[in-house]
Amino acid sequence: MNLSRKWLNEFVEIDVGDREFAEAMTLSGSKVELTHDMGEEISNVVVGRILSMERHENSDHMWVCQLDVGQSEPVQIVTGAWNIHVGDLVPVALHKSTLPGGKKIEKGKLRGVLSNGMLCSLKELGLDERDFPYGVITAAALLNDYHPIDPEKPSIPEEIELGHKIFGPVVAAGAGEVKSLGDGRWSVALVWAENGTPMGTTVETECQNIHSMDLVAFNTKTRTICTLADLHAEQREFPHCIPDGIFVLQEDCKPGDDIKKVTGLDDHVVEFEITPNRPDCLSVIGLAREAAATFDKPCRFHTPEVKGGGEGVLPELLDVETPDPELCPRYTARMVRNVKIGPSPKWMRERLRAMGVRPINNIVDITNYVMLEYGQPMHAFDYRYVNGGKIIVRRAAEGEKLTTLDGKEHTLTANHLVIADEGRAVGLAGIMGGLNSEIVADTADVVFESACFDGTCIRKGALSLGMRTEASAKFEKGLDPMNTLPAVNRACELVELLGAGQVLDGVIDILNYVPQPTRLKVEPDKINALLGTDVPENVMYTILQKVGFTTTKERGVMEVPSWRSDVKEMADLAEEVARFFGYNNIPTTLMRGQTTLGGYSPKQRLEQKLGAVCRSCGYDEIITYSFISPTWYDKIGWPQDDPRRKSFKILNPLGEDTSIMRTTTLPSMLDILARNYNYRNKDVRLYELGRIYLPGREDGLAGEAKVLTLGAYGEGFDFYDLKGTVEAILKDIRAEDIHFDGSLGAPSDASYHPGRFATIWCGANQVGVMGQIHPNVAKNFGVDGELYCAELSFDSLYYHAMGAGPEYVPLPRFPSVTRDIAVVCDEAITVGALEKAIRKGAKGLLKEAALFDIYRGKGIDEGKKSVAFNLVLRADDRSLTSEEADEDVKSILETLEKDCGARLR
Amino acid sequence: MKEQLAKIEREALEAITGAGDPAALDELRVKYLGKKGELTAVLKQMGKLSAEERPAMGALANEVRSVLEETIELTARKLAAAALEERLKAEAIDVTVPGKAVKQGHKHPMYSALDEIKDIFVGMGFTVLDGPEVELAELNFDRLNAGEGHPSRDWSDTFYFDEGSRVMLRSQTSPMQVRAMDSMPLPIRIIAPGRVYRKDEVDATHSPMFHQVEGMVIDKNVTMADLKGTLNLLAEELFGKGTVTRFRPHHFPFTEPSCEMDVQCHKCGGAGCPTCKGEGWIELLGAGMIHPNVLRMANIDPEEWSGCAFGMGLERTAMRRFKIADLRLIFENDVRFLEQF
Secondary structure, eight states: OEEEHHHHHHHSOOOSOHHHHHHHHHHTTOEEEEEEETTTTOEEEEEEEEEEEEEOTTOSSOEEEEEEOSSSSOEEEEEOOOSOOTTOEEEEEEEEEEETTTEEEOOEEETTEEEOEEEOOTGGGTOOTTTOGGGOOBOBOBGGGOOOSSTTSOSSOTTOOTTOEEETTEEEEEEEEEEEOSSSOEEEEEEEEETTEEEEEEEEESBOOOOTTOEEEEETTTTEEOBTTTTTOOGGGSTTOOSOOOOOOOSSOOTTOBHHHHHTTTOEEEEEEOOTTOGGGSSHHHHHHHHHHHHTOOOOOOOOOOOOOOSSOHHHHOEEEOSOGGGOSEEEEEEEESOOOOOOOHHHHHHHHHTTOOOOOHHHHHHHHHHHHHSOOOEEEEGGGSGGGEEEEEEOOTTOEEEBTTSOEEEOOTTSEEEEOSSSEEEETTTEEBGGGOOOTTOOOEEEEEEEOOHHHHHHHHHHHTOOOHHHHHHTTOOOGGGHHHHHHHHHHHHHHHTOOEEOSOOEEEEOSOOOOOEEEOOHHHHHHHHTOOOOHHHHHHHHHHTTOEEOSSTTEEEOOTTOTTOOSHHHHHHHHHHHHOGGGSOOOOOOSSOOOOBOOHHHHHHHHHHHHHHHTTOEEOOOOSEEOTHHHHHTTOOTTOGGGOOOBOSSOSSGGGOEEOSOSHHHHHHHHHHHHHTTOOSEEEEEEEEEEEOOOTTSOOEEEEEEEEEEEOTTOOHHHHHHHHHHHHHHTTOOSEEEEOOTTSOOOTTEEEEEEEEEEETTEEEEEEEEEOHHHHHHTTOOSOOEEEEEEHHHHHHHTTSOOOOOOOOOOSOOEEEEEEEEEETTSOHHHHHHHHHHHOOSOEEEEEEEEEEOSTTSOTTEEEEEEEEEEOOSSSOOOHHHHHHHHHHHHHHHHHHHOOEEO | OHHHHHHHHHHHHHHHHTOOSHHHHHHHHHHHHSTTSHHHHHHHGGGGSOTTHHHHHHHHHHHHHHHHHHHHHHHHHHHHHHHHHHHHHHTOOOTTSOOOOOOOOOOOHHHHHHHHHHHHHHHTTOEEOOOOSEEEHHHHTGGGTOOTTOGGGSTTTSOBSSTTSOEEEOSSSTHHHHHHHHHSOSSEEEEEEEEEEOOOOOSSSOOSEEEEEEEEEEETTOOHHHHHHHHHHHHHHHHOTTOOEEEEEEEETTEEEEEEEEEEOTTTTTSOOGGGTTSSEEEEEEEEEEOHHHHHHTTOOTTTOEEEEEEEEHHHHHHHHHTOOOTHHHHHOOHHHHTTO
16 A cells, blocks of 8 residues: 555645655554655756757757756756757756656767757656646657658658649648647648648647757648657657657746646655554554654545536436345435536546555546545446446346456356446446446536455455455455445545536435444453553543544443444454554563473474484475475376375376375475486485375374485495485394395385385384486486485384383493304395304394405305304303304304305305 | 521512513512412421421511512512513503594585574574465565565566466465464464575576574564664674664565664675675675565554564575675585584
């Protein structure tokens, strides 16, 4: 919501700077987003009167002007514009002036002639013709500016003379005296020759670029001076006869006046962010109320006065029906006849422009003006298209079609509310008018509608058609039905003020609701208790009265103003009091009362622990989106019928890429690995503790399980690097009986390399999987190297981390005996199987068996390998003898041979 | 004999102090003090002396022996010290060669910021709650006083899983307030961090998935002054002692009165600069006193209990904390980014 401070000052005078104003309004609840000085960039630009004009000696198109700029001496300025004349008032950017866009003007020489500044166009002041419709420039095609496209074949000969025919009745004529008629028209004396006979006449024209001595194209038949269009000429043929030029002022001003005042650029605009509970503040009046309360200043509101007396009897001309009263709590309308469509006055255009609304014509501008001032959307439509003089506010018929003012055709449903005559819809209620009843240049009779529609109905209607408008945005928040009548009267008052038509007596006003003002008991103790303040009772009443609450006969009971439907109970009153008492004047205290034992749950502590161990292993934490593309299941190689593909599907996703809730974290990890791979980041190790979302719960929500995902790649990084980290994690949480199962032929996972994949177990429970990503899957993510991932179920980790805490075991008191053994076995025998056999064969003295070498090659048969272990044997109660140790090793070797076919090397 | 001893002493001392290495020294020891050494040879002549001369000569001989032994010992020590010095010199290394890398992983900056916030509240007796992201619209909206017709319920703003708009991705962590009220005994002090989802296209400041931290207190006599005190403490813990805050009125359906808290811009100290868009203040969080309707819907009597609640965006807090300019960096997970924190 933009607010013109000039407009605001009409209702309440606030004479502080923008910054102070913004700060105070923000702290009382009307958040200011930014403030803007409309003329900030313009300085040292004044009104000048042209005293004389001479053609530039060294230029075929420039003029040397002397101007009165309110100083003791005239200033000389050179200009290339042709639309100015002696006596014109024009904006003059003097030496050392600034213009919008950071443009700086300084004196200088133009083709040898001194110019002390620049004359400005509308555009150069940051304005356009909508701000000043009279600033439109019509250019005559001046023959002395003719530049043929093909110099070989000019369509107008260079040596053309007065009276020479151009085509048909159009001849070349010389301009004599040029006089302004004051209304933007000019009288031009012309001379030419017909068959050698000198001819002369004086014609009126809108063309502003004609000066004495110019050669014009004159149509002797229509007696008009031709424009480029009349000659079917292209702009480049007449490069200086352009519809652009100096802004010739028709304002009441004098040389030396600041151009910002003259053009209304001296206003300051404040942009507010209004919260949805305060639609009343989407208006100048609403913000004036807040400003008055904030600065403790009186408000001067005005009650519209309509003279009326227009021809006709309103009830005979117009009838309104509201068959769906719940969707239209109030419908108010008035009528204006003999309308004269034209531009609205400067002050109105200025205010509209300051608020960011484009001026269009007087009637449309009035509806916008009233909407901005009162916050009540208005609609004006052409009475002649209301067939039968009957307005029906009804639900649209299914499939009913309506083309709105923006030219778009809509197919409607019964959820849309329309304004219709007996036969057809003429507007979308509360959203946009219909093209079929638009105000046009020859509109004579106008109906002003000022209604209150059901917010939800308008919101849904606008949403379903994808056309949220200024009006619908207001209606959807729920407007004050009490506001429709003053608003329509204000519109009619403005019609009379602008002389835009004759207002008929009487108002059509249909009330489908019973106004029931809210009354609330003010309970100062409770308000203070909620706020933690001790605001005196009388201060509370003063504050509430400032924002429009009124006292009632009942002591302590106040009536809530009609525009404050958001105030319903004590807490709402407390907010009003707090806003003007000052949020920052509320003391700051710390919570008292019963203390609570806060802290982290065991699960949260485990999460912290897992993160810490991952980081200590060199893994960086990542965060990935919970929603993924369904194609990612293909990318990770899951079969089409994989039950894990069943996912929560978002019905209105942003895009396919983020349309389903993941049931696996793997593709998210692969995506990030691939991204880092593409960035050529070396040796990447990542982890994420993220959720997956599994369907199947009875309450319709997701089973949201957490997964610890590890992902890594890098030079020399292999399965065992990752396995080491997984083991470190499991050891850190003191999980017991950890083993990895990955014998060839065991159930695999399509995402992984079948020969480099293991399921991870704690006792009889699988806690996760790990391995090298299948090369095809890696390729799907654009990676041609080896990627490694592990997925560990958080819940399983939590279950296995629940074991007993550590307990001290006495340190060994007797020395141990170590023996290294190397056995040769078949390639297919796993180290796991060998280890199992070693433990099985030991007779109670074996404390550790650690793999230290696997060897294939010279000295070992094809298809075999040599595996070496370091065995540590120890007794807790005595020093072992060599013989005792040998006996155990012997037994171990026998078991190795028996169970695994492994022989001592 | 006396002369002999003196001569041996003189020659030996000269030889010993001139010895260049331990081996030479050892040779000298044998030469002079050994069983067949020169001093021993002289002592063997003691028998030839008279009984009167013997004690004096014996003493002299012992003196010479002990002088030589001491000198040998001293020289040996000197030689050893020199040898060690020599060796250490040879072992010198270039200490500017980088150390052997120990790769440490890094916590994601956003979770670093979150952990800080969690610790602050846990210290104040808050419990940390975790809740579902696939949530019922009833908890995300209705129970938070945002009834049918509230704009944020639109399909253009919120992600839904069913045509009936019943199950959705939570658009805020606030439903955790309701879950806490429904499941915990009073009084309650909780914070609930987590992921939330809104239909915003990705850009430098928006993401369809982001994180919030919700906080709520319900107790007897909780006041807005208490809320302010608690949030000021948070601001000081996060941004340093003496951090200046201000509270502005705002609107949320589930709090009344509602407010937003701003922190004075750290860059310009409130004067206005590009960081704070000229305002001098940076918005940190939204808060307020729990709306009586919300308490009533949870069967908590607003006449007896009152409460306050707040919610803050984590991404923005982390971005401010670590001066991260673009939100997309947070979800891009480039290790060159992650390893800066």
